[in-house]
Amino acid sequence: AQSVTQPDIHITVSEGASLELRCNYSYGATPYLFWYVQSPGQGLQLLLKYFSGDTLVQGIKGFEAEFKRSQSSFNLRKPSVHWSDAAEYFCAVYNQGGKLIFGQGTELSVKP
Amino acid sequence: GAVVSQHPSRVICKSGTSVKIECRSLDFQATTMFWYRQFPKQSLMLMATSNEGSKATYEQGVEKDKFLINHASLTLSTLTVTSAHPEDSSFYICSASGESSGGSYEQYFGPGTRLTVT
Numbered sequence: 001a002q003s004v005t006q007p008d009i010h011i012t013v014s015e016g017a018s019l020e021l022r023c024n025y026s027y028g029a030t031p032y033l034f035w036y037v038q039s040p041g042q043g044l045q046l047l048l049k050y051f052s053g054d055t056l057v058q059g060i061k062g063f064e065a066e067f068k069r070s071q072s073s074f075n076l077r078k079p080s081v082h083w084s085d086a087a088e089y090f091c092a093v094y095n096q097g098g099k100l101i102f103g104q105g106t107e108l109s110v111k112p
Numbered sequence: 113g114a115v116v117s118q119h120p121s122r123v124i125c126k127s128g129t130s131v132k133i134e135c136r137s138l139d140f141q142a143t144t145m146f147w148y149r150q151f152p153k154q155s156l157m158l159m160a161t162s163n164e165g166s167k168a169t170y171e172q173g174v175e176k177d178k179f180l181i182n183h184a185s186l187t188l189s190t191l192t193v194t195s196a197h198p199e200d201s202s203f204y205i206c207s208a209s210g211e212s213s214g215g216s217y218e219q220y221f222g223p224g225t226r227l228t229v230t
Contacts, residue, residue: 043221043222043224044207046221090155091157095168098144099146100146100158100207103155103156105153105154
């Protein structure tokens with residue numbers, strides 16, 4: 001069965017530092033992968049997606065993610081974190097049943 | 113583009129009453145809409161999938177008679193929580209997908225509805 005694992009429940013980084021959020025997936029075919037961000041009490045906003053092609057994808061707000069088939073990973077990165085990036089981040093894979101399978105989420109805190 | 117709205121954003125109701133939550137795609141035709149439930153500090157749990165003009169498909173363990181879903185048009189889906197009880201208190205999020213939103217592989221999410229049952 002398809003699954004998504006986000007190993008880190010909570011990460012704290014200093015403002016201006018780089019960020020990497022981990023995501024591992026289990027999927028038999030070529031995955032369609034997504035990263036979403038959720039601010040408290042809000043819905044989900046799509047940061048970026050990977051369907052095919054270039055394995056390094058650029059998203060909004062300065063985020064990027066790299067698809068690595070050999071590692072079954074789709075890690076999210078940002079070179080310099082801003083205080084406004086503090087939020088919950090969800091990795092997801094689109095399964096053959098037409099549904100999004102979400103990871104458990106990673107809560108990002110940013111310290112000044 | 114690809115904006116999804118939900119109404120209301122917050123609702124408080126008494127135990128035993130019913131509550132309707134609306135989900136609208138504002139700038140595209142949503143052939144499929146999804147309803148999720150999210151508990152505090154947890155991920156999203158898919159409740160049901162609805163296609164315009166047909167009955168919703170519920171996930172295992174979700175009571176279809178309690179959570180009534182209607183997808184009457186390409187821009188509107190509703191979730192009605194019938195005979196609500198305090199354990200139904202949660203954050204409900206809808207999402208929508210369609211050709212105009214980037215194809216069936218992309219879902220765009222509404223801002224969520226906080227339901228509190230007293």
